[in-house]
Amino acid sequence: MKTSSKEIAYQDAPALFDELRRQGKRVVQCHGTFDLLHPGHTVHFEEAKALGDVLVVTVTDEEHVNKGPGRPLFSDQLRVRSLAALACVDYVVLIPFPAAVEAIECVKPSVYCKGKEYAQDTVDVTGNIVNDRKAVEHFGGKMAYVGSVVFSSTRLLNQHFDAYAPQVKSFCKEVASECDKEHFRRAVESFSDKRVLIIGDTIFDRYSTVNVQGLTSKNRILSGRFLGEETQAGGTLAVFRHIREFTENVKLVSLVGTEAWVEDEISRYVHPNEDEIVRIPEFTTVVKQRFVEPLPTGKELSKLFSVNYIDEAHPGGDVQRYLIERIGQFIADVDLVLVMDFGHGVMGPDVRSFVQEKAPFLSLNCQTNANNHGFNLINRQYHRADSFSLDETEMKLAVGRKAMDFSAELQHLRKAFGAQYAWLTRGGTETLGEREGEESIQCPPFEVNIIDTIGAGDAFCSVASLAACSGLPIKTATFMGQLAGAEAVRYVGNSLNVKKSRFLKGSEAMLSV
Template sequence: MGPELDREGDRNLVPLHVEERRLIPMAISLTERYRHKIVTAEQLREILGPPPRKKRAIMCHGVFDVVHPGHVRHLLYAKSKADTLVCSLTADKHISKGAHRPHIPQELRAANLAAFEMVDYVVIDTNAKPLENIQIIQPDYFAKGFEYTAVGMPPKTAEEAAIVEAYGGEMIFTPGDIVYSSTSLINLAPPTIQYEKLQLVMERYGVTFDKMRAAIDGMVGKKVHVIGDTIVDSYTQCAMIGGQTKTPTMSVLFERKQDFVGGAAIVAKHLRAAGADVTFTTVLGEDGLKDFVLDDLHEVGIDTKAIIDSTRPTVNKNAIVVGGYRLLKVDTLDNRSISDTILSQMTSAVSSVPADAVVYSDFRHGIFNRRTIPEFARVLPPAAYKVADSQVASRWGNITEFQGFDLITPNEREARFALGDQDSGIRPLASQLYDKSACKLLMLKLGERGMLVCRGADHELLDSFYVIDTFVEQLVDPVGAGDALLAYSTLAMLVSQDDAAASILGAMAAACECEYDGNIPITPEAMHRKIDLVEKRVNFG
């Protein structure tokens, strides 16, 4: 099912016939429209020619994460002093003003500047400082804001001035009657540009909405083996009665209790809902919750290979909820390592079950630890796509123990926990984690900020990173978003072998999950609706 064109606003959508849909092109993005203005320093030197020139050139340099009125006045003044205005901007990899900066990727920042009529050329500077590009381009003038001379020339500006003056150029300092901070503006109200970022990634890697639809349809029948800790999440609803007068004891009245399959089991249910043929290997206790889990998974068609350990309970996390608030959580579990006998049974299942992908879903409740992970890694089928997800930021787990996997999907907190790094920016953090885990693809989940994808070992290359923003329309409940992302990105990689398409589909699945109350397995129908909506937003929104 393709997108619908709204002929009368956002309400009363009128379906389009297939023939009509083919007539509607994807909206032209900023990067496509103004690409002719974006050049390299070497190309610009050829265009301008060496000084002295008949038509003089002036160059401005900055981050330009958000172009504000102060920037505009700076650029207008610079343009008034020369025939050609060149804007140079710092590449993403050299920006360290905040953990999640830049907010806008370098290609979009370049296009934003190129869209100004007064700007003739834009250069993305891949160096930490503009010194090398100043030497290559040799602009007649190099413009800086007045703040760089207000209290004496800073050392970095002095370096730039030395190069400019050495070849006969001149420094110009623009008036500073209006000064704005991009950082302050972003902190005040971050720009919403998820669809522009999406277009950027789709253009760069050749992803189309039809390709994503085909990937969803192609997930049916893919064989996936999930191995991990089952958790039964319980919600005990109570009403407040009061407290004891002699002791600080709270009294609540039991109303009802609901149980839900969670942990690695819900990952298996997401995969099954997407159409995959799922085998699930886990450890359960000899108790009533074991039967609840087995019945629940059997009902949705998951082949469950449960190993029963009578010495431990089925993991249960029971939240006591009063008036919509979680008053208390009571956990029933045993986190000690599984025995050698159980490990042997589980590894035998991994090696013997035919699978297109194997997913290790680690909640650190006894199955995965430093002793067992090497054995689980050793028995992985050579041809299977190998995935690891380790949701253990509050315990002694570490995603980097899963070495050499095809895909890992930790969140930022888990990454910082694994590396013992609370200070680095997101790109350096992802680089470290990618290298230390020796993975092939890293999807670093950033919550409401979406995710950063690292896809190559050469972290200096632009092509090694990209950002996918969240596609949540209305947040209801974020629980389970990571499970949905893991399931759909894994299956998309099996179908398309395209990490960009897989990342986008994973983000869309996470968004669908956030729009539901509870961890509800995401269906292909829900994914098609989300793709249709996002395509509509890109084309007409």
């Protein structure tokens, strides 16, 4: 709700600022999250205002804030209202984009101000400052670096507010003690050298949104009015998108049918020189359709029921041999082989054996779902991995018991596989991590504001696998996986992938506790 004439809607802002320029006004712009206003911000704004006639402050909306789990602490309305209350600020605009370029295009400032700490491009872990400068100069403006008093909102929030649960703070401090922000950044940047082969099932997640109207009068079944639907690239395609953020050296081997719509979806994400997906007419491309209610603000997505489009019989021997031939072209020339086995036909017995024998570093995720419950157990289908991750249900099925010492069983399974790394993700309870030669660790959940858990385990596995292949300490590797999973639960399904820039900004915030 608008509380001040200074608050301008994003769609109305360009016309207003065009008019100010026609009047000869010199427009100055500051941009950021401004989650916690402090004296440093006041000085920053006052010094910026002195460079022109009108000061516009643009604010990243909460959906696109990349400060890590739990941020922003304050809502869009409160952050905008607080800025509008400052005498030196003339206008405030909420920006529905993650980076500043769209904000700059909206305002077209004569002067765009950043803090003095950004005078060196390398300070910005996202690398966006270069694009910001290009956008400013494109519209005839210039950059200025202001702020004689410097504070960090993130550090102040971490030190004086309960932005994170005590156990999360404690874990982050432990990670920071062995891997500071600069070392962490270098480790993530080093992922770009990894050559990765992803093998497994391609799944398309279709979210069909309905407005539940109630029960029908005759048959007493649930009735809903169709509102719309979205198809998302899941399974190995989701993992490919995550990995592709960190390294360009990726190949994808999977299996789909020849339905016309499938090619359009694949081409959106996979470049032809990365695409080693096998197409066969007799195979039905896997689609998992979930009927959901409209997403309520600040609450988890409500799913009603699911319909799976999956062949009952798995592909025959000819297809398996063709997959092995395709995999064999690349497997010796990569650093990491990441297998995502959803039990939908790609990873047959012969393919599993070949990959386990040939992979230089094998990271494994063997999933249980409604279509394969009890039949796709990691310790029945595989005998070797260098790293693996599984969830609580998958662990219980593998062990054959409901009650257990999860840490002890994870260690036992790691040793049985001869693995260097092993993880057990237990949702909102904990994530357990194991590495040969290190003590077992327990990592608390980072994110409590959950939208949808679909795809979170895949995001965890993707980034944790890169960390394992790089030989990182178990705490650091687990932190990386957990941070990726925490980002994934903040959006619906696989609608977005983990972004390297958001990942680095989030890690910077959490390692500053």
